[in-house]
Amino acid sequence: MLALDNPKTKIIEALKKSPAMGSTAKQIAIVTDLEEGLVTAELARFETEGNAIRFGRGLWLPAAYEDVSALTGFVPSSEYDRQFKNDHKISFSQFKGSITFSSNHNRPVHRWSSYVQGFSADFVDQIIERHRVTRGDLLLDCFSGSGTSPLCAKLRGIDAIGVDMSPLMTFVSNVKTKLETKCLNVERISKTLSDILSTPFRARAEIDLPFLKETRNQFSRSALESLCAIRRSILAIEDESIRDLFLLGFSSVLIDCSNLERSPCLGYSKNKVANPLPPNELFSTKVKWMITDLHSVQAQEDSLGSAKILLADSASYKYRREAASLAVTSPPYANGLDYVTNYKIEMAWLGNAKSYEDLRNLRDSMVACDNVSRGSLEKYFDRRSLRVHDAWLDEILLKIERNVGSKTTFRRRDMHLVIKKYFEDMFDTFENVYDALLPGGKFVFVIGDSLTAGTYLPTDLILARIGRAIGFGVCDVELARVRRSGQRRNFKLRETIVTLVKS
Numbered sequence: 001m002l003a004l005d006n007p008k009t010k011i012i013e014a015l016k017k018s019p020a021m022g023s024t025a026k027q028i029a030i031v032t033d034l035e036e037g038l039v040t041a042e043l044a045r046f047e048t049e050g051n052a053i054r055f056g057r058g059l060w061l062p063a064a065y066e067d068v069s070a071l072t073g074f075v076p077s078s079e080y081d082r083q084f085k086n087d088h089k090i091s092f093s094q095f096k097g098s099i100t101f102s103s104n105h106n107r108p109v110h111r112w113s114s115y116v117q118g119f120s121a122d123f124v125d126q127i128i129e130r131h132r133v134t135r136g137d138l139l140l141d142c143f144s145g146s147g148t149s150p151l152c153a154k155l156r157g158i159d160a161i162g163v164d165m166s167p168l169m170t171f172v173s174n175v176k177t178k179l180e181t182k183c184l185n186v187e188r189i190s191k192t193l194s195d196i197l198s199t200p201f202r203a204r205a206e207i208d209l210p211f212l213k214e215t216r217n218q219f220s221r222s223a224l225e226s227l228c229a230i231r232r233s234i235l236a237i238e239d240e241s242i243r244d245l246f247l248l249g250f251s252s253v254l255i256d257c258s259n260l261e262r263s264p265c266l267g268y269s270k271n272k273v274a275n276p277l278p279p280n281e282l283f284s285t286k287v288k289w290m291i292t293d294l295h296s297v298q299a300q301e302d303s304l305g306s307a308k309i310l311l312a313d314s315a316s317y318k319y320r321r322e323a324a325s326l327a328v329t330s331p332p333y334a335n336g337l338d339y340v341t342n343y344k345i346e347m348a349w350l351g352n353a354k355s356y357e358d359l360r361n362l363r364d365s366m367v368a369c370d371n372v373s374r375g376s377l378e379k380y381f382d383r384r385s386l387r388v389h390d391a392w393l394d395e396i397l398l399k400i401e402r403n404v405g406s407k408t409t410f411r412r413r414d415m416h417l418v419i420k421k422y423f424e425d426m427f428d429t430f431e432n433v434y435d436a437l438l439p440g441g442k443f444v445f446v447i448g449d450s451l452t453a454g455t456y457l458p459t460d461l462i463l464a465r466i467g468r469a470i471g472f473g474v475c476d477v478e479l480a481r482v483r484r485s486g487q488r489r490n491f492k493l494r495e496t497i498v499t500l501v502k503s
């Protein structure tokens with residue numbers, strides 16, 4: 001037998017040709033024409049021998065690919081940090097406290113719906129206190145997601161504006177910030193809930209299913225029947241505020257009732273077991289939490305601030321000039337999550353998207369992620385039409401383009417354009433925030449860096465430099481959390497809190 005025909009050699013060769021994000025055993029089995037079971041067993045053996053690494057959802061890479069920092073021309077974060085500290089005459093500090101959404105699960109109202117990509121209410125409270133923002137001030141969040149910052153502001157009597165491009169997220173944050181008695185009557189909510197739960201439903205799962213082709217694989221038949229019935233009853237509620245509250249409760253239990261997992265990306269997982277409780281029980285528990293929280297919030301409703309949530313593109317939305325004291329946000333990360341795919345289940349069930357085309361159009365108009373369609377990147381070919389001119393970024397984009405070009409296995413060859421679009425979108429957004437802030441107003445954002453096509457991308461520091469180009473001063477860079485790269489598990493990334501000031 002020729003050495004090349006040896007299954008082990010074939011697997012190693014296929015592994016070496018893996019895209020940057022790795023290959024699954026199944027993908028390797030297809031390209032090598034070998035049995036998937038054999039490939040899985042061989043990969044496990046390579047791993048014990050230290051020749052292959054496994055990460056994420058069953059993805060594999062040759063161990064030798066792990067150490068990207070050994071690549072020629074690789075510029076590590078420490079080098080960017082050194083230059084940045086030198087240029088701006090600042091040192092970095094360590095942020096104490098949690099910034100992730102998980103602590104919100106114990107906080108009234110915040111817990112009504114979970115958002116893996118959200119930040120913590122404790123963090124927003126800390127920033128509000130640090131910058132002495134109080135009643136009468138205005139806070140804005142240009143990527144308000146599930147409404148963490150507008151809600152924190154409102155509960156402290158501060159007025160807030162939140163902008164997000166996702167119709168699902170603006171729906172969620174609208175419901176979470178309309179808490180007053182005039183909108184939501186607690187007795188009526190309880191009565192409506194018992195009416196829904198006591199109505200016998202006819203099992204007709206086939207009707208009203210969302211457009212997603214996979215719906216029947218995503219849920220068991222009984223879960224589908226029950227979910228369709230609950231949704232029908234909710235849509236029949238006349239009181240719009242109660243209907244929306246219930247729709248939020250409904251949407252927040254969908255993943256729990258399904259065979260899917262979001263950790264943080266949406267997908268099937270062998271370990272996922274749909275919650276054994278029937279959907280109506282999960283839904284009613286959620287509404288009962290809502291009732292409990294409304295009781296406590298409404299008891300102090302005279303002290304609430306007002307919150308305005310807008311469905312808009314932050315890159316083009318113009319706020320009232322010089323009105324806000326503080327902007328606090330967590331933007332999407334460069335080469336980061338596809339918010340549309342990740343929340344398509346909720347969007348499809350709530351009718352925020354009615355077709356795959358709706359999902360694609362929304363994705364293409366948001367801050368760029370690596371799933372944007374090629375067509376949406378055309379205008380980024382011409383460098384002259386661009387607004388961001390940053391020496392670090394230019395060099396990084398060249399490296400990404402070269403690295404992608406040197407391998408045939410990258411998922412997309414226009415990765416440098418995706419990153420270019422990301423920073424262009426952020427430039428426009430930052431300029432709008434700058435205009436909206438009062439002189440002396442602070443702009444605080446939480447952001448992660450990334451590793452793209454074997455190139456380190458210090459998104460935090462590049463955004464701070466873009467802020468400088470717009471007119472902001474750099475006040476603070478705080479390191480908040482260490483993360484692992486999805487591409488190279490041993491490569492450490494970070495989450496940073498950057499504070500700019502409108503000087």
Ligand SMILES: C[S@@+](CC[C@H](N)C(=O)[O-])C[C@H]1O[C@@H](n2cnc3c(N)ncnc32)[C@H](O)[C@@H]1O
Nearest residue numbers: 118119143145146148164165166313314366367
């Ligand atoms: C990291 S999340 C924000 C989470 C938020 N801090 C929270 O606690 O829920 C980023 C958000 O940016 C939104 N987004 C993406 N592109 C946008 C754009 N061009 N304009 C406004 N929002 C956008 C996404 O829909 C997503 O909700």
